[in-house]
Amino acid sequence: MPAEIILHHYDTSPFSEKVRLMFGIKGLAWRSVVQPVIMPKPDLIPLTGGYRRIPVMQIGADIYCDSQVILAEIERRHPKPKVVTGVDWAVNLWADRLWFQATVAVVFAEMGDRVPKEFIADREKLSGRPFDVNAMKAAAPFMRAQWRAYAGWIEDGLTGDFLGGKTPSLADVAAWMNVWWLSASAPKIADELLAGLPRAQAWRDRLRAIGHGDRVEMTPAEALQAATTTAPSDDGECAPGDPSGLKKGDAIVVQADDYGRDPVEGVLIHLGNDRVTLARECGELDVVHVHFPRAGYVLAKR
Template identity: 45%
Template sequence: MTDIILHHYALSPFAEKVRIGLGLKQAAWKSVDIPNVMPKPDLMPLTGGYRKTPVMQIGADIYCDTQLIMLELDRRLPSPAFQPKGREGEARAITMWADRLIFSPAVGVVMSQVADKFGEAFKKDRSEFSGRLFDPERMRAALPFVRDQTYALLSLAETMLADGRTFLLGGEPSLADCALYNPVWFIRQHLGPAAAPLDRLPKIATWMEHMGVLGHGKRADIEASDALEIAKAATPGKTSVDGSDPSGLKAGQKLSVTPDDTGKVPVAGTLVGLAADRISLARHDERVGDVVVHFPRAGFIVQAL
């Protein structure tokens, strides 16, 4: 298989979701360190404008959003599986719950207490990214609310672990664990393991110890320029369009794909792949040649151009 390349930065919580997944699979992968704010001049040629972190590259195939990155890793590296047999839907449903409901208040718990540490460039970037002003005073005022929401949501996971199971779905780690790991990891990284509301969740504390043992797999650092050359020398893999898809989209259509929550930068291209879990656009850039950019369906807005 062509090398897995992860474009990320160290304190990205969603990148940690992928890194711990690579650890679960004990996978070899290449790391490209990217800026945590725009501009990202060596990432945009690959993604066509998508600015969120992380992005996974395999040759000339570019995977955006951890929903799809994790599914693609599971497809290419099937053992050990991210999704226990017969419980695939459950694993993905818990993942969406963690990504969409827990992540935001958990980040709020952190940012409400560390926002003053960031410079003006970061504040400006995150204002543009989120669509609202990065206001440390407003964040501090929201701490009681986001802390309570995080506690309420994590308490559901605490209940899942209360029967003595090691991981969320039983004795082995899964996609669901990787998803829950990232917001809890983010709080611990910035505020410590005893920070509220983690101090009231002993089962999650033990679960984090088991998750931490997984590590990050076999990492090798490369330069961004190397990753661009790899893309330019490669040919995208085969894709197909489901002609009976309820969207009515057809192969060869010119489309844009845009996240529906934050980082709402549309990526334009030609439809070359469509399935229930993904949509794929072919595009060309002078620095990387022909690439295919893949997105998950859930959480993205598709528009005809």
């Protein structure tokens, strides 16, 4: 029996929503492990080796960190229907970074005063910057204008039912996260910012109707067990001439280049333009392969 797809996530996580929608588009069955919204995450860190962000996908002893590599792996294992086309990955990074920054500012300008202080302290540690609700309120008019400009691109890009044409593409999935989160946490503002954009509004309803595939809950202990009873899926290969100069077997450290930069150490086993994989041995787990995207991550020799 093939190993199950396990998603470590929590329901309010926008980056997880990208993956849940991808499961819906592909019609996949998956297991859901709900992780805490703030540190500590004692059931996640043993799998990732230090990476704390959400979502993380696990298939047996393969651990995929970051929605970029998660979506790429789902597309690779389940190519139908095809979701990734053209320069979708570039659109994905724009939606993850520029558009998301605007969404964060607009959302927390609205609900920042109601957020528990433990959450604020956690996110300050994660970003290395103050979580300043007053600054977000002051920036809100500018950020709302940015958000509206980005939503306008969606309106203009919708020549069919989806940005991908007749069927949803990765561009739809990437953009959806921002619209979904704002609509869920500040519905009145979302409606204001989508006013006069009828195609974007109908697109939001269409994506919402797709759902999340077939979700069944799993305990963190079962997920750890799934990692110990399987071996990683393949041995990987390192493309010669990679600009990093790194070679298979090197002891390396990988970390995000934006926030949540907790380093993950391991032995390099796969290096391509889109993905880096390291092998880690950890305690009661034998060997797990931990996969990260290249775009947005920094690698160094230890």
